[in-house]
Amino acid sequence: MKSKDKNINHQENAWWFILAQGEIVLQPQGSFVPYGCLDDLTFSAQLVADKIKIGDYQSSPCYLVELPEKLDVGLGEYSQLRSLLGTVDDALFDMAGRAFQISLFYKTHQFCGQCGQKMQAINWETAMKCYHCQHRTYPRVSPCIIVGIRKEKQILLALHQRHKKDNRPVYTTLAGFTEAGETLETCVEREVYEESGIKIKNIQYVTSQPWPFPHSLMMGFTAEYRDGNISIDPKELCSAAWYDIDDLPVLPNPGTLARKLIDKLIDQCS
Ligand SMILES: [Zn+2]
Known part of the structure; x- marks a missing residue:
């Protein structure tokens, strides 16, 4: 390109x-x-x-x-x-x-992260190159996971710290960035455990969504509860709880990946 x-x-x-x-x-x-x-x-x-x-x-x-x-x-x-x-x-x-x-x-990416010289755009792909040390860079994409978790006819939903001051706070799924050297599956297990204290099983990939705020790629999963009691990470969450599918709080807007995962879990329950 x-x-x-x-x-x-x-x-x-x-x-x-x-x-x-x-x-x-x-x-x-x-x-x-x-x-x-x-x-x-x-x-x-x-x-x-x-x-x-x-x-x-x-x-x-x-x-x-x-x-x-x-x-x-x-x-x-x-x-x-x-x-x-x-x-x-x-x-x-x-x-x-x-x-x-x-x-x-x-x-x-105007300047080389390796030697500090001015970078130049490559004319046949989306990349910047330093002709001084040959270092080349591409647009950064940060993978992150988002996971909807089910326990029989209940769904784990959390109020995130970033939503707590909203007029109509949205209760949503758990999410987090993939770390270097980590598989997506390991990331799903780790994020869920760190944020909510529970262990999960049957992790299934669903779909993905580019999230350009500023450069994430969200990969959506569903999973089922395995064991543990909810114990939230207060840096990330205000609250987290199991909600009956017939009595759900304010959910993310249709079209969002979080909502697609929640709807998929609801389908699995019925
Ligand atoms: Zn350089």
Whole structure:
């Protein structure tokens, strides 16, 4: 994949992921992400001189355009990436997340972590290379696990410290980052034990979801209770308890991976 695409085709219909100062230009309705050719968009070709192709969506190319500040491009308002969550389909959200991750990658890898010299973008893949010591870097992806746990007709749900001040606090599954040298299965067992004090069995992989805040890849599992009593890690959780599937608290929004896992556990109970 080319890192910078200097060729400008004014008639090519494309998706435009225009980022500035941590926000993205979104249109107020429709598909939200601006779509069209440069001739129709009244969008300065000068601004897209350094556009980066990040993939394709619905058979049209997707371009990342990074602006130095929130210039008015006449296509919509600058918005948080989170405002797209659950608003557009998963593939378009994931592409927007990819735009943010690639933007962050280029901004944070200007200099070599090994020798300190200036890095340069490689023109045939998404990577930065130091031509002084040959060190090469790629966009960082941080694997993390998220796991829904069932005990007969009950589900383990926790109130996380980060949600406790929300107006309607959400009760959700356990999650944590994978450590260096650890398998996903070991990570699931460790995180559950560290955060809740319980041991689990029958760990099953379900699905994954890129989570670009800022560069996680969440891998979702279900598991069943094996033994132990709930004993929370107060640094991570405010509370954790077994909830009957007929009497569940406020759950994460549909579309989130946590909710998919909880719904899968509910299905298993019925
Ligand atoms: Zn170097």
